[in-house]
Amino acid sequence: MTIGVTVAADEKTVDREELRTNLRRADAGVLVAVLAQLTGDPGVADRYAGKISFTPDPPEQVGATDPETHEGLVDDVIAALEGPRPPGALPFDDPGMFARVAPLALGTAVGDEYVGLLLEQGGFHPSQPVLPRTAKLPQGFKVVIVGAGIAGMAAALECAAAGIDYEIIDRNDEVGGTWYTAVYPGIGVDTPSAYYSLSRDINGDWTSYYPQGAEYQRYLESVADKNALRDHIRFNTEVEALWWDEKRTMWEVRTVAADGTREVSYANVVVPAAGYLNRPRWPELAGRETFGGVSIHSAEWDPALSLRGKKVAIIGAGCTAVQIVDACVDEVEHLTVFQRQPHWVAPRKRLTDDVPDHRRWLNAHVPFYANWIRLKSFWGTADNNYPVIVRDPEWAAEHLSISPANDVLLQMCLEYIDRVFGAGSELAKKVTPDFAPYGKRIIRDPGGYYAALARDHVDVEASEPARVNERGIVTQDGRQIDLDVIIYATGYHLDFLSTVDIRGRDGLELREVWGDSPSAYRGGLVPGFPNMFISSAPNYSPGHGAGHNFGVEVMVHYVMECLQLMALRGAATLEVKPEAFDEYVRQIDDVMAQTVWCHTPTAHTYYRSGGGRIVTAFPFRLIEVWQSHRAPVEGDLELR
Missing domain, CATH: 3.50.50.60 (FAD/NAD(P)-binding domain)
Structure with missing residues (x-):
């Protein structure tokens, strides 16, 4: 059996059982917000208040409830999709109604000052004009x-x-x-x-x-x-x-x-x-032009270049270097990472970065589901994160981190270092920065960067190269590293x-x-x-x-x-x-x-x-x- 789902002027027809199967896996908080939109009834939020809890799933707070309540919610959403749209339903453009349902969808309280911002960032309506549109620019402007x-x-x-x-x-x-x-x-x-x-x-x-x-x-x-x-x-x-x-x-x-x-x-x-x-910024490195192999800057990458079976060095440890190392570690014969300065690296929170099929289906077929998922992602990395960058003088006087909020991130990153490399190990010392998180742009591990640094065919040099010669790179302590390719992940001007x-x-x-x-x-x-x-x-x-x-x-x-x-x-x-x-x-x-x-x-x-x-x-x-x-x-x- 199919049901018709009408969004604006577009009609989408979906299978009822497929819809139910996917709604059962949906974020309960988001479903409440969607239901309020479909029915034009802000009281939906009151009926479900207290029945939904939230589980951190960075950067979102995922809403969940007991199976019976969730099944009832699914029934209500299906009924709303099958039924006619009452006055006041889609699109969601009522600030008062939004303020009532947003906390259930986003998982935290929402201050009144944020309502206009969130309506825009959720894509519920375009940026609202402030000055009157009573005059036009001249012809030919x-x-x-x-x-x-x-x-x-x-x-x-x-x-x-x-x-x-x-x-x-x-x-x-x-x-x-x-x-x-x-x-x-x-x-x-x-x-x-x-x-x-x-x-x-x-x-x-x-x-x-x-x-x-x-x-x-x-x-x-x-x-x-x-x-x-x-x-x-x-x-x-x-x-x-x-x-x-x-x-x-x-x-x-x-x-x-x-x-x-x-x-x-x-x-x-x-x-x-x-x-x-x-x-692209190339480093001032003696002998750089004399190298007999391939020298390439990450910003000028040649897609035809193969690293398979090659002896490779990468200079840099920022976001670009992290992504390249993660991507090529299984191809190269040997990799040397010249880490000019370590960055704080945050672990990947999920086992995989693949978006599950049910979410993509819901985004495509359930009105405004994608809007709320977008808004949850924004909210989870927005001003709730602001204390991480603000210095608490008393705290900073006695800690490497600059505030209690900043320290939460620091401890998470330290735990990741210890877990991968072993607490107190030489490699752990090499990759640990001497400044607070966010002092420079924090990096998200794509999933295999730290693990790559611990591989047998990967070496980490905790310094810049001393110079380059025809064969490769000479380290600060005078060792010769013969190479086929040197990758310069050294940023931009x-x-x-x-x-x-x-x-x-x-x-x-x-x-x-x-x-x-x-x-x-x-x-x-x-x-x-x-x-x-x-x-x-x-x-x-x-x-x-x-x-x-x-x-x-x-x-x-x-x-x-x-x-x-x-x-x-x-x-x-x-x-x-x-x-x-x-x-x-x-x-x-x-x-x-x-x-x-x-x-x-x-x-x-x-x-x-x-x-x-x-x-x-x-x-x-x-x-x-x-x-x-x-x-x-x-x-x-x-x-x-």
Whole structure:
């Protein structure tokens, strides 16, 4: 027997018994929320309150109840799916109702301040406009977006939704940015896949809780396909310069195509969305060019390169090195890991990262199930995790960790080290950092990294190489290691647009303004650079939870509000006032001073600029970032 399930204008027909079988394995808390949505009855939450308990299953709190109650819940959901939709049912857009059912779905209390944020991040409704949409931008107004990664695509989608003409310019021949260009073995997403998507385009069919890069790239390509983004993209084109033209009150966009053709075009607004980790960093290592084998940087991987049966060295111990080691350890004849500095490595919590079939089925066939699973993943790694990065002076005075919350993570990582390598062993000492967790980006073990380091054919050198010669690498203590391949997993230059010639009013150069300590106001605004919103701006990355997509969506919402402010005021330009800029940066630095990144001086991290300032992460709670970007503070801005 089949039943009809209607979601919006789409009708899906599924087998009743297949539905029941999968609902029996569903998260009970999520089912309550779905039932409330299907029926439009918030009292559902009251009926099931106290009957559902929650079991940690990082990053989520999985809801469960006794079999009889769960079976009744399944019956109610099936009945709701078969029956007509009452007024007030789908879509879920009632903040009061949401606040009643969210705690049962998410497994913890939800403060009132988070309701608007969670409705957006769950994809229950798009980002809500704040300023009145009573005025339009002038005819011919155009936005140019630099980069077709997730940030550029998010900006494009919001422009399209607002009816604003836009163009994306990208140096590659496909969308995806990093996920298109990075193809090294084992490359994967280290943000939970259930959350790591755009809230306006949730993917419920991930095969892995932490998918490989190719699967995530396919997701981004699907977003481009569904929204016809390629019709607005100039591929194989590098943006060489952005120069402000005062007479036109527009940006002059200078580009060079792959065939060498140069072109000049103009835009009212530019959104640099190219990211700040694009240019591979090769170490200054004596003799590097003399090696007779294969030298390759992880960012420039050749898919044709085989490591099978080879003697391989990898330099680095960050996320990239961890993924490569995990992926290739069974192929190589011998592997030497040059660990320049150990990282804290968190164990994989599940036996497998494969998403079970029943969850993928529920995501595909039960209305809003995928939305709640996404929201649980976000909530589990959001502000509940904030205490991990905030320093408790009394605690830090006597511990390596900076707070009790930080110490929980430290003890978990130490236990993992002891379990794999043996407490007090030489290898355990080599891989144990001397700074608090989160002092540099924490790494999730894909499942076999630590185990790989303990293999007989793997050696760990707890230092950088002394030099390279034709045969291989010479260690700090003078040993010769003969090699076939040297892999440089040594990261990227922290560029922050330094490779693009950006000139604002009166020829002001952005690279000179920033020097080695870049900073920005809300929306990536910098004084003297009107109508420029830098997507991957300094201090715009979540450092304690969520993912890059959160910062991207917050940023893009703010940009749309700024453009609407321009329309309302009939302004041709918008830029931040210097005094507002200085005050905002001061606030960032004041709060940052209390975080782990300012109290782990031994941690070598790309978070810190050459001048010592933390320039990538923001130090605030996610809710504070979200609230502060709801609408522009007009007094902070100069509109002309």
